[in-house]
Amino acid sequence: MTLFLTNEALEAGELTLHEEVPISEKAWRTVGSRMFIEVDTTVPVEELLKGITIVSGNDACVAIAEYLAGSESAFADRMNAKARELGMNNTHFVNAHGLGEPDHYTTAADMALLARQYLLRFPHMLEYHSTPDYTYNGIKQQNYNGLLKYPEVDGLKTGRLTGNYNLIATGQKDGYRLLSVILGAQSEKERETDAYALLTYGFNNFQAQKIGDKGDNHGTVRVYKGKGGKVNAVLPEDLSVTILRGETPELRAELPKYLEAPVAQGQEIGTLEVETRNGEKRYPLVAETEISRGNFLKVFFHSIWLTLRGLFG
Incomplete structure (x- = not known):
């Protein structure tokens, strides 16, 4: 921290x-x-x-x-x-x-959360974390992370309390980065063995799957009371998920029956459900374009239509 x-x-x-x-x-x-x-x-x-x-x-x-x-x-x-x-x-x-x-x-889960946000925000710091040794004040010391001997490992941080050895390890393979967290190991060797075993398991059994690109359209929603009659629901950014190797995720767009203007460009208007064997996750879908409010007559007649629609289904 x-x-x-x-x-x-x-x-x-x-x-x-x-x-x-x-x-x-x-x-x-x-x-x-x-x-x-x-x-x-x-x-x-x-x-x-x-x-x-x-x-x-x-x-x-x-x-x-x-x-x-x-x-x-x-x-x-x-x-x-x-x-x-x-x-x-x-x-x-x-x-x-x-x-x-x-x-x-702290907990291993919290340290994993912190490490993930740290790497997302400050990836340039890996240049320091992966440095094998450091000399200051005439004293040369080795990096305490023994996993740096493996080519895919480039961080992250060791720690030690009385009788306990801790390690947050990270590495990248085929463009896919993983983290492992070991707390409470009984020796440096044990923390390194366990941390590397977790990374190896992850690399062997999981992969990053790109679901879509920024701007991909996942449906169209009718817009009432606006200058435009519909708006596309798109991904606000590139989307990748972690899946088991060989798995094909299922995608479902959940969109409202209609929207009422005004609708801002980038406004969240729905969700994309991604289902894998590890469960279901939901990601936002946003309005591709702005739909400004229509003139008085359009708003008036659309209001009547929506009222009748509500009464008679």
């Missing part, structure tokens, strides 16, 4: 990669994996990002948190607000680095 909020701040122009971040004694004293920043110095934001992504620098996390929010506790409040926004309903953050503390907790 620290990486997510830092990238949001960069995106919003609240800070830059070359901006110098002062290092407090608290950040310098942070335990666990570190990038070994020195107290009373300044470090560029980009170096702190490398320290977090490549060598899990807890000290870098605290430095970023203090710089962005004034204190680590205030930054944790921001983390929790973002967690709620993302739908991470079983997560609560107390610190910026993830070391165990009372009332600091």
Whole structure:
């Protein structure tokens, strides 16, 4: 989450990669994996990002948190607000680095949700996450993610609590990206073995299937009281779904019997139901064009027609 909020701040122009971040004694004293920043110095934001992504620098996390929010506790409040926004309903953050503390907790499902949104928003960060080693302050450290030895793996983040080893792994094969999350493994080897086994299972048994392109028409809806008599229901963006290999999804468009003007271009007017062996998902269909309100007579006569239609079916 620290990486997510830092990238949001960069995106919003609240800070830059070359901006110098002062290092407090608290950040310098942070335990666990570190990038070994020195107290009373300044470090560029980009170096702190490398320290977090490549060598899990807890000290870098605290430095970023203090710089962005004034204190680590205030930054944790921001983390929790973002967690709620993302739908991470079983997560609560107390610190910026993830070391165990009372009332600091999460779930594999919530971490998968966070990682997915992180990769969708900031895919460029994989360049850092996939870097094999990092040298700072004369100290060279290896990336803690041992799965980077596999060509399809390019991230994402390791973590460790007392007696527990955690790993969010991601990789891409044939243009298809997967995530696996392992929490509570008993060793680095176990977390890597389990995470890679999940990725391999996913790549061997599932595939991304393109359902349609942006603008594909899935039906026409009658429009009353408007200058136009009908509007197409189209996909607002390219649509792909994850399916079992060899499966053919079933598509059904659910549209209203009619609409009343005005109808805005891009207004949601129906849904596309996609049914697979994993269940059914619904995606929006939107109006292809704008239908503005008609003149007085058209609105008047259409109103009468709709009233009669309602009375007599």
